[in-house]
Amino acid sequence: MADVTFTVDGTRITAPAGTLLIEACKSAGIEIPAFCYYPGLSLQAACRMCVVRIEKMPKLQTACTTPVAEGMVVQTETPEIAQARKATLQLLLGNHPLDCPVCDAGGECELQDMTFKYGAADSFYAEPKNHREEQQWSPVVFFDRPRCILCYRCVRMCGEGMDVFALGIQNRGASSVIAPNVPAVQSPDDLAHVDCEQCGMCIDACPVGALTSGTYRYKTRPWEMNHVATVCTHCGDGCKTTLGVRSTSDGSEIVRGDNRDKSGMNGDFLCNKGRYAFDFANSPDRITTPLVRQPDGTLKPVSWEAALDHAGKKLRELRDTRGGKSIGVVGSNRLTNEEAYLLQKFARSVLQTNNIDHHRTADYVAFAQALSDHPGRTASQLDTTTAKAVMIIGGDPTNENPLTAWNLRSDVRLNAARLHIVNHQQIKLTRQAKSFLQISDLSYGALAAFLAGDDSAVDGLVHPAADAAAFHTFRDTVRAEESLLVLIGNELRGEDLKRLLNFGVTLPNRKFALLSDYVNSRGAADMGLLPDMLPGYTPATSTNSFGETAIPMAAGLDMLEIFDAAAKGDLSALYVVGANPVLRYDIDPATLKNTFIVVQEMFLTETAAIADVVLPAANLYEKSGSVTNSFGDLQQVSKAGDRSGVRSDFEMIVRIADKMGANIKALVPFGKGTYADMGQTRGAQSGEADRHAVWLTANHLEPRTSPFDANAILDEIQRLVPGYDKMLRLQLLSGNAQHLEPAAQPSNATRRDLVLPSNDKLFTSGTLGRFSPMLEDLQVNDARLAAQKLVQIDNQAAAD
Amino acid sequence: MSEVANTIFSPELAARFDKLVTIYPLKRSALVPMLLYAQDEVGYISDAVVTEIAQRIGIYELDVRNVLSYYSMLRTRPAGKYNVQVCTNISCMLRGGYELLDHCKKQLGIGHKEVTPDGLFSLEEVECIGACCWAPAAQVNYDFHDNLTPGKMDEVFAMYREGRGKDVK
Amino acid sequence: MPQLVSHPDEVRVLSRRFGQGAADIDKYIELDGYKAVQMAIEKGPAQMASWIIDTMKASGLRGRGGAGFPTGLKWSFVPKQSDKPKYVLVNGDESEPGTCKDHVIFLHDPHAVIEGTMIAGLAIGSKMGFIYLRGEYRYLLKMMEKAVADAYAKGFLGKNIFGSGIDFDIITQTGAGAYEVGEESALMESLEGKRGVPRIKPPFPAVVGLYGGPTVINNAETIAAAPHILLMGGEAYAKLGSERNGGTRLFGISGHVERPGVYELPMGYNLKKAIYDVAGGIKDGKKLKAVVPGGSSCPVLTPDEIDVGLDFDQMGKAGTMLGSGGIVVLDETVSIVEFALRTIAFYQHESCGWCIPCREGTDWIKKTLTRVHAGGGNKKDIDNVQYLAENMLGRTFCPLGDAAAMPTLGFVKKFRKEFEEYIEGKRVEHPLIAIKPMGELIGAAH
Numbered sequence A: 001m002a003d004v005t006f007t008v009d010g011t012r013i014t015a016p017a018g019t020l021l022i023e024a025c026k027s028a029g030i031e032i033p034a035f036c037y038y039p040g041l042s043l044q045a046a047c048r049m050c051v052v053r054i055e056k057m058p059k060l061q062t063a064c065t066t067p068v069a070e071g072m073v074v075q076t077e078t079p080e081i082a083q084a085r086k087a088t089l090q091l092l093l094g095n096h097p098l099d100c101p102v103c104d105a106g107g108e109c110e111l112q113d114m115t116f117k118y119g120a121a122d123s124f125y126a127e128p129k130n131h132r133e134e135q136q137w138s139p140v141v142f143f144d145r146p147r148c149i150l151c152y153r154c155v156r157m158c159g160e161g162m163d164v165f166a167l168g169i170q171n172r173g174a175s176s177v178i179a180p181n182v183p184a185v186q187s188p189d190d191l192a193h194v195d196c197e198q199c200g201m202c203i204d205a206c207p208v209g210a211l212t213s214g215t216y217r218y219k220t221r222p223w224e225m226n227h228v229a230t231v232c233t234h235c236g237d238g239c240k241t242t243l244g245v246r247s248t249s250d251g252s253e254i255v256r257g258d259n260r261d262k263s264g265m266n267g268d269f270l271c272n273k274g275r276y277a278f279d280f281a282n283s284p285d286r287i288t289t290p291l292v293r294q295p296d297g298t299l300k301p302v303s304w305e306a307a308l309d310h311a312g313k314k315l316r317e318l319r320d321t322r323g324g325k326s327i328g329v330v331g332s333n334r335l336t337n338e339e340a341y342l343l344q345k346f347a348r349s350v351l352q353t354n355n356i357d358h359h360r361t362a363d364y365v366a367f368a369q370a371l372s373d374h375p376g377r378t379a380s381q382l383d384t385t386t387a388k389a390v391m392i393i394g395g396d397p398t399n400e401n402p403l404t405a406w407n408l409r410s411d412v413r414l415n416a417a418r419l420h421i422v423n424h425q426q427i428k429l430t431r432q433a434k435s436f437l438q439i440s441d442l443s444y445g446a447l448a449a450f451l452a453g454d455d456s457a458v459d460g461l462v463h464p465a466a467d468a469a470a471f472h473t474f475r476d477t478v479r480a481e482e483s484l485l486v487l488i489g490n491e492l493r494g495e496d497l498k499r500l501l502n503f504g505v506t507l508p509n510r511k512f513a514l515l516s517d518y519v520n521s522r523g524a525a526d527m528g529l530l531p532d533m534l535p536g537y538t539p540a541t542s543t544n545s546f547g548e549t550a551i552p553m554a555a556g557l558d559m560l561e562i563f564d565a566a567a568k569g570d571l572s573a574l575y576v577v578g579a580n581p582v583l584r585y586d587i588d589p590a591t592l593k594n595t596f597i598v599v600q601e602m603f604l605t606e607t608a609a610i611a612d613v614v615l616p617a618a619n620l621y622e623k624s625g626s627v628t629n630s631f632g633d634l635q636q637v638s639k640a641g642d643r644s645g646v647r648s649d650f651e652m653i654v655r656i657a658d659k660m661g662a663n664i665k666a667l668v669p670f671g672k673g674t675y676a677d678m679g680q681t682r683g684a685q686s687g688e689a690d691r692h693a694v695w696l697t698a699n700h701l702e703p704r705t706s707p708f709d710a711n712a713i714l715d716e717i718q719r720l721v722p723g724y725d726k727m728l729r730l731q732l733l734s735g736n737a738q739h740l741e742p743a744a745q746p747s748n749a750t751r752r753d754l755v756l757p758s759n760d761k762l763f764t765s766g767t768l769g770r771f772s773p774m775l776e777d778l779q780v781n782d783a784r785l786a787a788q789k790l791v792q793i794d795n796q797a798a799a800d
Numbered sequence B: 001m002s003e004v005a006n007t008i009f010s011p012e013l014a015a016r017f018d019k020l021v022t023i024y025p026l027k028r029s030a031l032v033p034m035l036l037y038a039q040d041e042v043g044y045i046s047d048a049v050v051t052e053i054a055q056r057i058g059i060y061e062l063d064v065r066n067v068l069s070y071y072s073m074l075r076t077r078p079a080g081k082y083n084v085q086v087c088t089n090i091s092c093m094l095r096g097g098y099e100l101l102d103h104c105k106k107q108l109g110i111g112h113k114e115v116t117p118d119g120l121f122s123l124e125e126v127e128c129i130g131a132c133c134w135a136p137a138a139q140v141n142y143d144f145h146d147n148l149t150p151g152k153m154d155e156v157f158a159m160y161r162e163g164r165g166k167d168v169k
Numbered sequence C: 001m002p003q004l005v006s007h008p009d010e011v012r013v014l015s016r017r018f019g020q021g022a023a024d025i026d027k028y029i030e031l032d033g034y035k036a037v038q039m040a041i042e043k044g045p046a047q048m049a050s051w052i053i054d055t056m057k058a059s060g061l062r063g064r065g066g067a068g069f070p071t072g073l074k075w076s077f078v079p080k081q082s083d084k085p086k087y088v089l090v091n092g093d094e095s096e097p098g099t100c101k102d103h104v105i106f107l108h109d110p111h112a113v114i115e116g117t118m119i120a121g122l123a124i125g126s127k128m129g130f131i132y133l134r135g136e137y138r139y140l141l142k143m144m145e146k147a148v149a150d151a152y153a154k155g156f157l158g159k160n161i162f163g164s165g166i167d168f169d170i171i172t173q174t175g176a177g178a179y180e181v182g183e184e185s186a187l188m189e190s191l192e193g194k195r196g197v198p199r200i201k202p203p204f205p206a207v208v209g210l211y212g213g214p215t216v217i218n219n220a221e222t223i224a225a226a227p228h229i230l231l232m233g234g235e236a237y238a239k240l241g242s243e244r245n246g247g248t249r250l251f252g253i254s255g256h257v258e259r260p261g262v263y264e265l266p267m268g269y270n271l272k273k274a275i276y277d278v279a280g281g282i283k284d285g286k287k288l289k290a291v292v293p294g295g296s297s298c299p300v301l302t303p304d305e306i307d308v309g310l311d312f313d314q315m316g317k318a319g320t321m322l323g324s325g326g327i328v329v330l331d332e333t334v335s336i337v338e339f340a341l342r343t344i345a346f347y348q349h350e351s352c353g354w355c356i357p358c359r360e361g362t363d364w365i366k367k368t369l370t371r372v373h374a375g376g377g378n379k380k381d382i383d384n385v386q387y388l389a390e391n392m393l394g395r396t397f398c399p400l401g402d403a404a405a406m407p408t409l410g411f412v413k414k415f416r417k418e419f420e421e422y423i424e425g426k427r428v429e430h431p432l433i434a435i436k437p438m439g440e441l442i443g444a445a446h
């Protein structure tokens, strides 16, 4: 829209016509207070805090609903306006419990801040306040009604933002109340509950402490925490999250996850996992001392030195006697890029094996191969916020990639984006879709062929819910889109995926993304945790060196082959870093009887339980490095929590290599940067962020003075991994996401994709989820609500 | 046949609802009338009423509750067979509305929003019912009674007790 | 059934058919019914709309719902072209305390409302009208339903009305107990099956109204006046009233008068005469204490302020409002504190709760006045009440906040002494008044 110029408090401001006054002022650095206004949600004009004086208007006007106009003259802070705001606050405080000293929001409360600003602390009411007991609506959502100021942000967040509509407004006037969707009268326990996705967005949006979080409430005061911005460890979306940490006697505990750093590509969004499921890190079940299997068969705590020594010696001996080919390595989707890279380098150069794999949740090899010659065709997560048209093939973003789903909903709501969906099931996003087609779960291949122009494939598609004509219409519709963002679920793999992409790139303005399940699924593939692909999708069969490092020139065993080898007695050793293949691939432990197993883990998982050496590992919230989301957006992770006794996978790999007698300088090219000790090298203190890293970041320095400094490997990644050479270090260090495109060599070779979806839903998160009490509670809660619904239906049926 | 299997409403009301949701540009417009008519038949808005109306209109039960809790004529608990609504707003108050209410309380032995033990009457103090020029006024269910005095009110009670009262619905 | 009253000063335009059985369609036709709409149609498609709007403008008719907005002008705001269907909405929510005039129209002349709705429809190019009655008026709703059905049966409604090639449908609708739903945009919300919370303006209903379409919303009396105006001509109608206040209006006179009732008086008629002549003076020979001249939201007038003409402008000059035409008369025995409390209790009960100043302001004023009235007041209370009311005024989301603040300010300013007497313990509370508690949670809420 055309720009208009207007005057606010004597300053001339220019903004696009139609911009809301409150937003235009914000951009110009003039803050107008507001409770009910929330960017991106529908307008309410209910709180009346944003009133301003506009020339030629008889009454004060709400800045939250007034679009700027040419020549408008506005005053935002006159005595009259201050008085109006003060009176509104006085009215609110009249019924407010003023329990700020114990309120979670104390110190972070918009009502407090406003009261401070407008001095409305005097109370002139003699009447008692309306007290109500706090209610627990779910394991994670608590409602303290007297604190509520009825700004309706939560209601809109839940309805418009989440498309859940679990909160409503009931009664009227002074009895008005925010009410959840399971009323007390329908609950076995006579208490109101909320049946929803438990994202906690309502809590986040609440300007006061009326909605509080089950994990955080009454735990600490905001100013007693340190806040660390990092990336959520749960799914492949890569939400930025701010972790609130606090010292404990054995490290530093994460007490809160929120998105107060709204700078990330998730804006203000976090799902329940990002918000609450950091608690696995605080689990009492964590392993905090190394364990070594004794001759009597038991696992016993030993010193780090003893454990590493044992692991290193044994691996060296097995490599030297039975050869690298007899050793298997399983990496993880939750390692940093630096760790994943280091692990494959260690496997290939020290263990001398290409037998390395990870739990693959999408076929990134095919994706990279199909698009590598087509720069600009891979989508960033940011594209989901602005795309004019989107096609989703397979997948279920609401459950598996909640941020993607949030962004798409916002894109539809705010930008009138058109959403087209093909899926084997009626996923929730179809409610926002312009067109939806259902296919059978076995016909994604036929779909790819049909979309690519093979009309005969339509026969393989037809589903009772649609006819051939519908598929043609659908195809015509998406082809007619001038630009299209194509989001692909893990259902499409290998040749089918390539076929779709190969066709897609022939049309202009098409961008693609392949959705996957874990925080670094993409990074694990990019970094070459694959038997046949080196970092950057370089075929392992094509070379006997990577950079300066000599490696075996042959494809290694993939995940299934590794365990087949074990069953045949051909696997001498197995090195598992942050994975649980025994459970995931249903491996019979007996087949691993004669394999020497080293496991780096947080918990005594099914795999760790049969290991010979178990090394207690830090999780993603306890280390620094980088991760790459499904879309290929690279982001930095920062150390937030700490647990005494655990070490990062990076450090453990280096130490094992050291014990094996490897050349550490070749493995981690450290010592090339600044040598000076800046007096800051003591690393993380209990309850603190990694001050060393913080300080270095602030000074744009990367000293790489230690072999455990991941930056040294990052240099190598940037130097050697195709695609990652474009990385901008300052972007990374400043906490910004940057989109990287894979740069593979095209290939027509067929290979096993071995994609195994994790099938995580909103309240599960692989192995981590099993150790998150909050996710467990949410699952129990969800099951209870479901059962309750069944009872109601039964009762209803009985009553009929 | 009703559009809804196993409807909780009488066939007449179910048929009326089937029609009601079709006459408006948007189905949801039928919500407030439906709630009122359902209440007339069932006596109050029960959970089952909420469920069926939500289903008929295709909205969440929460939506129905949000709306029904807004309107003061809708109730989620049974009232008496005859709900006596005495206006005490200004015009009625000036002409004895409170005395009338007080009289009703004594005669029926119940207070605001209470029901007599036999379930015959319930009492409600209500806001202006649009009978200001014929004050004080009261409504028994939907029936208006004007220019009331305590004595006339007793006649009204007698009339309903003996089943002579009108019951517009 | 409300009895009809009459007085020689009455000018019967709107009430012309009252008491003559005009609820029956044939009787209505006999009494010139459905003539006006046919006159309009006879003007032909090109002239019809402009003729209606010009006539309405010439009539000087101003909205009878309370705000007094010129009706012809309002109709002319509706865009000629629209992607969405246009609607006519008749506001029969009549809930302002002291007001019962629409009640009488629905009862005695339902077809006038239907014909008026059709006329408004023709004026703006709408094919559908809604007649919204408050839930308490169930028996009137039944009468309206019957009248609408009769009009359909005669072919007056439905397809091709009066051979004009124009279709017009009317739907009757009921509320379920909420004063705020009388506010035009809240009424649209209610009619769309939602909570009766008003909408943000602009856009105004004439541009974006019911179901997002351009909508004319008028009070039932305004609408019922339209056929009469077309029949008698705009200028003739205008002449009946005062300057810039065309025609006649139904005034409800209630409270302490000898002959309470709904009277049709010319606009500008003297208020004092209305009380003393038309309504027979103060009941039982008592002295007049105060008059609330246009429904409970209008600031009170003292006896020496009532020599004023009953039209929008003169009442405005007198520091009050003509409002909905409900004149409430208070004799010397009335406690103003009690009256003020009862008034604010109403607004507290009816506030939709959407915006802070109205929701909290009405609640605190009610709480404070309850205490003052019960004898527990202190000196600061009067100032506090005034402070609260002043800070609500003009700051709320919709005019309900003003409707609560204005009378409150009137009472405390003009009768401050009486409040002080309560606080000083010189007066005791009325033995009967006990403001009902605001209920908790659903169903018992109101």
Ligand SMILES: Cc1cc2nc3c(=O)[nH]c(=O)nc-3n(C[C@H](O)[C@H](O)[C@H](O)COP(=O)(O)O)c2cc1C
Pocket (backbone or CB within 6 Å): C062, C063, C064, C065, C066, C067, C068, C069, C071, C091, C092, C093, C094, C095, C096, C179, C180, C181, C182, C183, C184, C185, C217, C218, C219, C220, C222, C223, C398, C399, C400, C403
């Ligand atoms: C709180 C509030 C309540 C209202 N109640 C009514 C009502 O009951 N009936 C009515 O006709 N107008 C009522 N109005 C006025 C309407 O908003 C609107 O102005 C009117 O229906 C327009 O019709 P008119 O131009 O014919 O007066 C109310 C306004 C407010 C702010």
Ligand code: SF4
Pocket (backbone or CB within 6 Å): C180, C198, C350, C351, C352, C353, C354, C355, C356, C358, C359, C396, C397, C398, C399, C400, C401, C402
């Ligand atoms: S002034 Fe505010 S709270 Fe009051 S009725 Fe209007 S919108 Fe609702």
Ligand code: FES
Pocket (backbone or CB within 6 Å): A033, A034, A035, A036, A037, A044, A045, A046, A047, A048, A049, A050, A051, A062, A063, A064, A065
């Ligand atoms: S922010 Fe404008 S009224 Fe609340």
